Amino acid sequence: MNVSSINNILSEIQECVKKENLSLKCTKEWMKEICNLEKDLIICFERYLRENIPDKEIKTCILLYLIQQHSILSLYVNIFREETKEGLILEDARNCCKECFQYCLLKLKDIMQGKSICEDSSGSFIKWMDLCLNKLSQLDISSENVKEMFQKCYKIVEEVLCHAMSLAQIAIDEDSRIIKGSSKAVLDVLGALKVEIDKNPKSIPVCNLLIDSCSDELCILERKVNTAVLRLCLKLFSDLSGPLDILERYCLNSCNKLGDNINLLVENFDLHVDRIIQVGLFAIGCSSYSQYVIRLKANLASLEALEISLVPSFLLLLKQPSLQNVKCATLLKQYWISNVKSLKQLIYNIIEPSAFCQVVYREVHNYILSLDEVVNEKQQPLQNISIQPIILQTKVLGEMIKVSLDHADIKPNLFVKYERFKAVLRETDAATEQLLGASVDSNTIENSKRVLKRCKVLLHLIKQIWYCYIHDEEKEDENGAKDMHEYDCVKQLQQKVTENNDLMLTQIIDKGKQLLNERSVMYRTPLKTENKNKCLAVYSSKVSTKRKTPRSCLPFRNDILNNEESFVNDTFTHLKSKAVKHLSSS
Numbered sequence: 001m002n003v004s005s006i007n008n009i010l011s012e013i014q015e016c017v018k019k020e021n022l023s024l025k026c027t028k029e030w031m032k033e034i035c036n037l038e039k040d041l042i043i044c045f046e047r048y049l050r051e052n053i054p055d056k057e058i059k060t061c062i063l064l065y066l067i068q069q070h071s072i073l074s075l076y077v078n079i080f081r082e083e084t085k086e087g088l089i090l091e092d093a094r095n096c097c098k099e100c101f102q103y104c105l106l107k108l109k110d111i112m113q114g115k116s117i118c119e120d121s122s123g124s125f126i127k128w129m130d131l132c133l134n135k136l137s138q139l140d141i142s143s144e145n146v147k148e149m150f151q152k153c154y155k156i157v158e159e160v161l162c163h164a165m166s167l168a169q170i171a172i173d174e175d176s177r178i179i180k181g182s183s184k185a186v187l188d189v190l191g192a193l194k195v196e197i198d199k200n201p202k203s204i205p206v207c208n209l210l211i212d213s214c215s216d217e218l219c220i221l222e223r224k225v226n227t228a229v230l231r232l233c234l235k236l237f238s239d240l241s242g243p244l245d246i247l248e249r250y251c252l253n254s255c256n257k258l259g260d261n262i263n264l265l266v267e268n269f270d271l272h273v274d275r276i277i278q279v280g281l282f283a284i285g286c287s288s289y290s291q292y293v294i295r296l297k298a299n300l301a302s303l304e305a306l307e308i309s310l311v312p313s314f315l316l317l318l319k320q321p322s323l324q325n326v327k328c329a330t331l332l333k334q335y336w337i338s339n340v341k342s343l344k345q346l347i348y349n350i351i352e353p354s355a356f357c358q359v360v361y362r363e364v365h366n367y368i369l370s371l372d373e374v375v376n377e378k379q380q381p382l383q384n385i386s387i388q389p390i391i392l393q394t395k396v397l398g399e400m401i402k403v404s405l406d407h408a409d410i411k412p413n414l415f416v417k418y419e420r421f422k423a424v425l426r427e428t429d430a431a432t433e434q435l436l437g438a439s440v441d442s443n444t445i446e447n448s449k450r451v452l453k454r455c456k457v458l459l460h461l462i463k464q465i466w467y468c469y470i471h472d473e474e475k476e477d478e479n480g481a482k483d484m485h486e487y488d489c490v491k492q493l494q495q496k497v498t499e500n501n502d503l504m505l506t507q508i509i510d511k512g513k514q515l516l517n518e519r520s521v522m523y524r525t526p527l528k529t530e531n532k533n534k535c536l537a538v539y540s541s542k543v544s545t546k547r548k549t550p551r552s553c554l555p556f557r558n559d560i561l562n563n564e565e566s567f568v569n570d571t572f573t574h575l576k577s578k579a580v581k582h583l584s585s586s
Contacts, residue, residue, distance in 0.1 A: 003112050006044045010109050013037045027080050065104045067298040072101050075335050093328045096309040125163035126285045132156045136215050141207040165512020170275045175228035182221040189214045229282050230359040238392040241337050243272040251314040287350045299343040306336050348403035357466035360397045364459050381443040384436040391429050414468045421461045428454040
């Protein structure tokens with residue numbers, strides 16, 4: 001299959017998209033035409049990839065844009081169904097689809113003409129951290145050009161800290177402070193190393209000791225970032241659509257108007273979306289499993305595409321709460337929720353179960369301690385809402401465990417413990433509703449203690465499952481207590497860092513904010529992403545992948561068997577079946 005055939009079909013689809021009009025009568029024929037063309041395009045690309053075996057990055061981009069096109073087509077189908085049902089034209093929803101569809105066609109044409117490919121802006125923190133530790137391990141103090149080598153290392157460390165700071169901007173407040181404190185510790189050691197290198201004569205043993213210290217501090221920073229990302233996963237998945245639901249309720253209330261309240265709701269939702277996309281990009285950077293990576297990117301691209309349409313569609317309801325505008329906002333919301341749910345399931349497939357169990361255990365443990373103090377020391381009864389964070393977080397853990405059970409490396413006794421966990425979770429949820437619910441005339445201390453006791457049993461089962469994943473149940477009590485003690489000590493001793501404490505840290509924080517603002521999956525291309533990637537490629541050349549310093553466990557798995565050829569074939573089969581489905585739906 002030659003390139004000209006593919007370009008011809010792409011041009012036909014572009015012309016077909018331009019022909020879309022606002023007539024309900026023409027919609028069915030238009031949809032049939034574009035679905036037939038899409039089916040032909042998929043067949044052509046399937047042959048092209050089989051015969052030409054292009055670069056892996058090009059193959060990934062082609063699959064990504066094709067998957068995205070069919071995701072948009074599914075939204076088109078839902079829009080046309082709603083239009084037919086209500087006898088309305090949802091112009092804004094159509095325009096959102098049209099712009100995204102045209103963009104995908106344009107990028108596919110660029111790829112076939114060798115003009116551009118999609119930039120990979122994911123996982124930069126992990127890539128820079130690997131490079132940084134390798135460069136530090138190669139720093140030879142006895143070399144004549146040690147100062148030049150150190151300057152290169154210094155620049156790479158800056159990049160690591162900038163990417164850490166970009167994650168700190170969207171992390172939970174406590175984790176944000178911890179990351180900043182850890183980054184400050186890296187800068188302090190690096191500054192001491194620079195002073196020592198500039199001395200004449202320099203002490204080689206002291207310099208080597210500082211290099212090791214710097215590597216250790218970087219590994220600590222990496223561990224803090226990993227924990228922050230997992231805690232963010234737990235927070236996001238516990239209330240996946242909450243900020244959007246709140247925004248929708250506010251905008252559907254005819255008594256509300258534009259003002260400070262709506263600005264705050266929009267800011268909260270924007271932060272929620274930033275967090276989801278950053279977690280997704282971090283997961284992509286940790287995993288090389290093509291099947292999940294491409295699907296993650298497709299979901300993230302869909303969320304990114306909605307950034308310019310979803311919120312405005314709800315804000316429009318405050319000015320013009322017509323049925324047409326309500327239907328448009330609702331359709332875009334449903335599409336958004338569909339993508340975040342799919343994203344969540346994909347992340348469950350690659351998240352590191354033991355690390356996630358550990359994070360959930362810590363969160364629930366600390367929360368139970370605070371509730372225990374309220375009930376037993378302050379003698380105050382609990383409310384239903386007080387237990388909900390525990391219920392929601394353990395439900396998220398249950399969802400993750402259910403997905404992880406499909407993997408072959410799971411110990412048999414995990415199934416038994418998972419069934420016990422589900423039973424206790426159901427019992428705790430029911431007891432909370434019954435003993436602390438709204439139907440109870442007065443919540444008593446005794447009822448609170450009964451619910452709290454069930455929460456502690458649930459916590460014990462979480463701990464058992466955690467140690468089942470790490471295959472070390474025999475030492476669970478000893479190691480668990482030690483780990484929790486170390487975690488609490490870190491929290492107590494964390495440095496309180498402000499942006500004014502250190503000029504260098506302030507600059508790095510600002511660069512981190514800039515990186516966050518420039519983040520892109522598909523539809524937006526940051527000005528500096530390409531230069532950063534080229535810089536990373538230059539620094540990465542001829543660097544060993546071995547590390548002297550042991551690395552902490554990444555929060556997402558990279559050990560899943562990866563059959564890329566099978567995945568590509570399955571993807572095209574899936575896309576062809578979707579094209580036929582869209583055709584029949586039209």
